[in-house]
Amino acid sequence: MxxxxxxxxxxxxxxxxxxxxxxxxxxxxxxxxxxxxxxxxxxxxxxxxxxxxxxxxxxxxxxxxxxxxxxxxxxxxxxxxxxxxxxxxxxxLSLELLTFLVFVTLLLPISFIDYRKMLIPDSLSLSGIVLGLLLSIFRGKVIISLIGAAIGALYILIVILVGKAVYKREVMGFGDLKLASLIGAFVGWASFLLTILISALIGSIYGLVEIKRGKSSMKSLIPYGPFLGIGGIITFLYGKWIIVRFFLV
Ligand SMILES: [Zn+2]
Structure with missing residues (x-):
């Protein structure tokens, strides 16, 4: 009911x-x-x-x-x-439920807007970072979330810099940076590393399928937001289970 x-x-x-x-x-x-x-x-x-x-x-x-x-x-x-x-x-009915609902309610419009327009509005990503950190206070996970938000931003920053140095082009943008920071704030730093793995995996599969269908080439830009979003959601739901099952002996 x-x-x-x-x-x-x-x-x-x-x-x-x-x-x-x-x-x-x-x-x-x-x-x-x-x-x-x-x-x-x-x-x-x-x-x-x-x-x-x-x-x-x-x-x-x-x-x-x-x-x-x-x-x-x-x-x-x-x-x-x-x-x-x-x-x-x-x-x-729990605080984790509320946190997850806020998380999903932010990720869905971000992913769809990024997919359609290749942009991520600050109004969603920045307020999301604040909400994630605020909720972490009540969840008793402030430090984990703060480090998560920082690592999220840092990771994309490195990708942007490497892309500029090696490929001489923008592989990702600052919209992705704020989104990654948002996800880090919600899932915490350890799970964020898992988010990177999952989203890279799903993103590569998508990219290969698109190339096979002749819709894009190795050089075309695909929006990364939706993949980060899917990775974040899977991690929030099953991160602990995946880490215990596949990464610990
Ligand atoms: Zn009409």
């Missing part, structure tokens, strides 16, 4: 995250004007704005002009709802 409530909460938050993903990079206010169809400009009625459900009932088309609504809306709402439900089942 409570799990279902977390699912609904996640779906509604996901609905708001869609607004963030679409409006934040464009510099449009998150509150005004109310949701409308970008093609015909008609306001979305409340009963057409129910997360997940409305998209399916309208079959992904605007009620007024019939133009297609991006599948991204359904994907973001479903993923958020799933994570909220899964986190509740995984952590139970």
């Amino acid at each position: 409570l799990g279902f409530l977390f699912f609904l909460l996640g779906a509604s938050i996901g609905s708001f995250l869609n607004v963030v993903i679409y409006r934040l990079p464009e510099g449009i206010s998150l509150i005004k004007p109310p949701s409308h169809c970008p093609v015909c400009g008609e306001k979305i009625r409340w009963f057409d704005n129910i997360p997940i459900f409305s998209y399916i009932r309208l079959r992904g088309k605007c009620r007024d002009c019939g133009s297609e609504i991006s599948i991204r809306y359904l994907i973001v709402e479903s993923i958020t709802a799933f994570f909220y439900l899964y986190a509740y089942l995984h952590f139970g």
Whole structure:
């Protein structure tokens, strides 16, 4: 029953995250004007704005002009709802649950915005670092989080400098640096090292698949944010288990 409530909460938050993903990079206010169809400009009625459900009932088309609504809306709402439900089942009602929900609610819009626009808004990453450090006080993990935030930033800084020296180009940006710092603040320094491993692994697989499909070459830039985000989430959920299972004898 409570799990279902977390699912609904996640779906509604996901609905708001869609607004963030679409409006934040464009510099449009998150509150005004109310949701409308970008093609015909008609306001979305409340009963057409129910997360997940409305998209399916309208079959992904605007009620007024019939133009297609991006599948991204359904994907973001479903993923958020799933994570909220899964986190509740995984952590139970606890401070870790709250921390994880804040973490995911920041990582989702960051990953989608980075994927679409190749940028990571400071408003999300910087407030995320502050929130991660604040929560660490209550979780009794201040030092681990502080070092995590510092190592996250330092790691990307080294990657940026090496990229400039060896490849003579920007392989990563300062948006990635702040995101890595955010993740370090939430998962702590030891787990952050695991995050690097996981995200590099997933990123390389993605890169190879894209090259195979002829969509990109070794030289093309892929947004690293989503991979860091996925690595961070896996680490937060299963970091301890992975470290004990695979890295300790
Ligand atoms: Zn329309």
